[in-house]
Structures are given as structure tokens and as C-alpha cells.
Amino acid sequence: MDIKDFGATLQTSFIGHQIEHYPQVASTNDIAIARGKAGAAEGTLIIAEHQTAGRGRYGRKWEAPPGKCLLVSVVFRHRLLSDQVPLPNFIGAIAIAQAIQKTHGLDARIKPPNDVRIQKRKVAGVLTEFAYDAQQHPFFVLGFGVNVNSVLADFPPELRETATSVRIACSHSENQNTKVCRAALLHAILCQLEDTYLHLKAGETDLIMNRFKKLREDESSH
Secondary structure (H helix, E strand, O other), X not given: OOHHHHHHHHOOOOOOOOEEEEOOEOOHHHHHHHHHHOOOOOOOEEEEOOEOOOEOHHHOEOOOOOOOEEEEEXXXXXXXXXXXXXXXXXXXXXXXXXXXXXXXXXXXXXXXXXXXXXXXXXXXXEEEEEEEOOOOOEEEEEEEEEEOOOOHHHOOHHHOOOEOOHHHHHHHHHOOOOOOOHHHHHHHHHHHHHHHHHHHHOOOHHHHHHHHHHHEOOOOOO
């Protein structure tokens, strides 16, 4: 089963009850922001097979070969307190790292504030953007990209020493080179995301930060 086939199998208790899936978009975050401004329900999920203007922090371009990655944005409507503003990036990175660890046994780690890496190579990134709807209610969109089935040749030459994918990491650790099920990995990410987000809504910042610290990459190792 892959992205185009799964539908309701992605749902958590509130994420994924409204799903929009596109073969190509400029940016999933742009669509999610537009839906949020129009009143879309919390948990609305935007998925694309390819982005022509995907972006990361500081407007950096996110490179992703069509059909091999997870390119996803989720609408959240919790009104963040001032000290919670950095946390959405953290909960996104936590969810991705935990899901990769649980589904494939890989030692995925967070490079603060919003990158997930395996063996010091970037496998995923998170970008949170904030907006207001027509009633001036604040919301945020959590977008993430995960390199799932990319092979080395899919990356631009300048990234081949610093990027990886779940498939590449699995082939190194398990001596195999089979495709990874994107649907199963995305469902695992969304389940982890919902769990940590509910702790955010409950104001349990210490719990979130403890998870973040446990998953944080060891900066002393190279």
C-alpha cells in the first residue's frame, strides 16, 4: 500500500479525517495555510507527490524526487502561549524520529531545531508557519518532508555526502535495498505527532522537552 491507496488508514483520532492528495504542488504548506484561513478543521492533511517550491528554514529549497518522499502539511488550531512558539518544530521532529525508530529500527536523531538525521545525514526536515483565519483565530501549519525511497543518485551532487533516506539507511543496516512503505511510515509519524501534540495542548512542556533531549543528536560524535 502506498500514498495513493490508503485513505482512511492514515487517520488518527483527529488527524487525517480530511485529506487532500496532489500529484504536484508548489508547496503543501501554502495549501494548508489557505485551508486554515478558510476554516479547515484541525488535523486537515495535505499530501503531495512532488513540490516545485518546497522550502525549509530561512527559505532554503527542499529537494525531493517525485513519488519517493513524504511531503506533508497538517493544520493545527491550538492557541500557543508565548513560550510554546518554538515547540511545533520540536514535536514534528520528535514524531518523525520516533516513527523511523519504531518502524525500521534506525537510530534517527534530531539536529536542533528541526532536522532529523541518521548517522549524521539528513533524512527529514520540519517547517512550522503561523497564520490567522477569517475570524482572526490563530493557527499553525506543520509541514515536513521525509526522504523515504530516495537513492543516492536522486540527490544533487552537493548533497550526496550529507543526505540520506530511510531506504538507504535500511540497506546499510539490514543488507537489503527494498522499497519502504510510505503509507505505513506516514501513519506512524501521524500517530506520534498526535500523541506529542496532545501533550502540547495540555501544557506539558517538560515532557516534550525530555523527549526532545533523549532524541537529540550527540554533538560530540562525528
